[in-house]
Amino acid sequence: MTHILSCVAWPYANGPRHIGHVAGFGVPSDVFSRYMRMAGHDVLMVSGTDEHGTPILVQAEEDGITAQELADRYNRVIVEDLQALGLSYDLFTRTTTANHYAVTQEMFRTVHKNGYMVERTTMGAVSPSTGRTLPDRYIEGTCPLCGYESARGDQCDNCGNQLDPVDLIDPRSRINGEVPKFVSSQHFFLDLPALVDALTAWLRTRTSWRPNVLNFSLNLLDDVRPRPMTRDIDWGIPVPLPGWEDNGNKRLYVWFDAVVGYLSASVEWARRKAQASGNPLDVDAWRQWWNDPQALSYYFMGKDNITFHSQIWPAELLAYNGQGAAGGDPGSFGTLNLPTEVVSSEFLTMEGRQFSSSRRVVIYVRDMLERYQGDALRYFIAVAGPESQDSDFTWEEFKRRTNDELVAGWGNLVNRTVNLIHKNIGTIPPPGPRTPVDDAVLAATSAGFTEVGDAIGRQRQRAGIAAAMRLVGEVNKYLATTAPWKLAKGDEADQARMRDVLHVAAQAVSDCNRLLAPYLPHAAQAVDKALGFDRAFGNAPQIEEVTDLDKPERHYPIITGDYSDTPQWASEPIPPGQDVPPAKPIFTKLDDSIVAEELARLDTQP
DSSP states (O other): OOEEEEEEOOOBSSSOOBHHHIIIIIHHHHHHHHHHHHTTOEEEEEEEEBOOSHHHHHHHHHHTSOHHHHHHHHHHHHHHHHHHTTOOOSEEEETTSHHHHHHHHHHHHHHHHTTOEEEEEEEEEEOTTTOOBOOGGGEEEEOTTTOOTTEESSBOTTTOOBOOGGGSEEEEETTTOOOOEEEEEEEEEEOGGGTHHHHHHHHTTOTTSOHHHHHHHHHHGGGOOOEEOEEEOSSSOBOOSTTTTTOTTEEEOHHHHHHHHHHHHHHHHHHHHHHHHOOGGGGGTTHHHHTOTTOEEEEEEEGGGHHIIIIIHHHHHHHHHTOSTTOOOOOTTOSOOOOSEEEEEOOEEETTBOOBTTTTBOOBHHHHHHHSOHHHHHHHHHHHSOSSSOEEEOHHHHHHIIIIIIIIIIIHHHHHHHHHHHHHTSBOOOOOOOOHHHHHHHHHHHHHHHHHHHHHHTTOHHHHHHHHHHHHHHHHHHHHHHOHHHHTTSOHHHHHHHHHHHHHHHHHHHHHHHHHTTTOHHHHHHHHHHTTOOSOOSOOOEEEEEEOSSOTTOEEEEEEOOOTTOOOSSOOOOOTTOBOOOOOOSSOOOOTHHHHHHHHHOOOOO
16 A cells, blocks of 8 residues: 555636636546555545636725635635535645644745745736736736747747746736836745755656656756745745834735645645544644655646746745755654646647637536536546646537437446346356457456556556546447347247346446546446445445634634545456445436537627
C-alpha cells in the first residue's frame, strides 16, 4: 500500500464552474483517485474553493455585496455541483478558513527566514478609475518577446516566457479595457534564481510526465526571475512579518496562498479526523502524505495553471525545506514532498468556440446535471476530453456518445444479461462446465484489470476507458455467439448450458462494472444493484455542514466521504443464488431534439 496524495486545482469562487473547468481538474482527478483506492492504496484527495484576489472584489462590487458574502455564495454552489458530479474528495474546503491562514503564514515565514523572500521596489498596475491594484493575469497586451497580442501580465501563452505587466506593449485591463497606471510599491518576491538549480535537477527526474507538461515546465526555467508574492490589496491573507501584518493594504498574493491550500486542506482533514475520533494523534495523520519520502503526490489542473504547479509551488516547497542555494531549515511542517507528477489537461472548447460566460458560450455544471446524467458527462470527458490536446464539446457528439456507447453498448449489455437471468432463472446461477469461448471472455475481462489500471495509473485515462468499452463489446459478442435466449427454449441440456452461459455473462458484466467504476461511479452502483447486490459500491461523496476549527462563529459546507469499503481492483467471483430483479435502464437515451434545443440556448454572438 502506498500513500497517494491527489491534489485537485482549486476552483475560483467568483461564479459557478462550467464543464470546461471540470474537464481539466475534476473528472481526471476523481477517476485516478477512485482507481487508486480500488487498487488498495491509501488516497487523500483534497481541494477547495479559492476565495482571495481582485476578481472576487470586482464581482462583489458589481453585485453590491462584500467579498466574503460573494465567496460564501459561490463556495456553496461549487460544493453542491462537484458533489453531484461524484467527485470523491476526502476534504473539499476553502481558502478563507483560519486554518488555511495559519498554514499559509507559516509557509511564508519559513521561506522568508530561509532567505528566499526578497524585498524590492516594483511597478504595480493600478486601475485609474477605481484605484484598485490589477492582478498580473488581469492585464493583457502584446508580448515584447514574440509579438503575441494577447499575452498576460504574468506570462505569454504563445512563447511561454514569464513577463511583468510593465513589460507589455499597449497594456490594457481585462476588467474594463482601460490602460493601467503603473506605480511604485514595496513587495516581497520569491527568489526563483536561488532555486532554479534545485528546480531544474528535480524537473529532470520527472521523465514519466506528459510531454507537453514536462517540456513546457523545463522551458520556463530558461528565463527565471524573482516572482512577486505580495500585493497591494485589502482582501487576502496578511503578510506575517513585523511592519507588514498591520498594513491593511498589503496581502499575500492569491497564487501564493492558493497552492498552499493543498497542504492546509491536508492539515484540516487531519484535524477534523482527530476531532471525530477523539484521538489526538490523528492530528498529524497528514504527515503520511507530506513527510514520507515514499508517498506519491499528483496535481490535476488545466494547462493554464502549469506554471504555478511545476515551477512556483515546487519552488516554495524547496525554499521551505531549505533546499535552494541559500540553504536553510524546514519549519514546523518538516521536509515537505515535491509533486510526483503535474497532470495537466489541455482546453475543452464548446461547439468550436472558447468557453465564455459573458458571451453565453457556456454550460455550467449545475445546468448540465439538471438535464442529463452526471455519468454521461463524466463519460464524454473521459473518452473525448482534452487529455493531451484541445478537444471540442458538441451537443451532437454528446448525444451520439451517450446513445451509441452508453445506452446501446454498456447499458444494453447490463439489461440483456439481467433480464435473461431474471426471466429464466431468477437468481445468479452457479458456475458450471466452461467451454473455450467461456474461458476466452473471462480471461479477457480479467486481463482488463491490468490494462485499464495501467492506463489510469499512467494518466492515460482515454486509453483506459477505451479498453474497458472494448471489453464491453467483447461480452456483447459473447452473448450474441452463445445466444442464451435460444438455449432457454431447448431441452434440459440446452437449459443447463444456458445457466452456465448466464453465470459467465454475469461474471463478465461484474468485471466490466469494476473496470468502469472509476469513470462511471453512479452507474457502477446501479449495475451492482441490478446484479442483486445490496451494498455501497459507488462510494458517493457527501456534503457536511461544519464549523471553522478556529473560528466557531463561521460555518461552511465541505465535501467529504468514507471510502473505506471501496471494491477491489480485481475480478471477484460473483456469488450464486442472489435474487436478480427485473432490469431497469442504467442510462437515459437522449432524443435527437436535444441538439437543437441546446444550441438554441446558446447566444454565440461576439
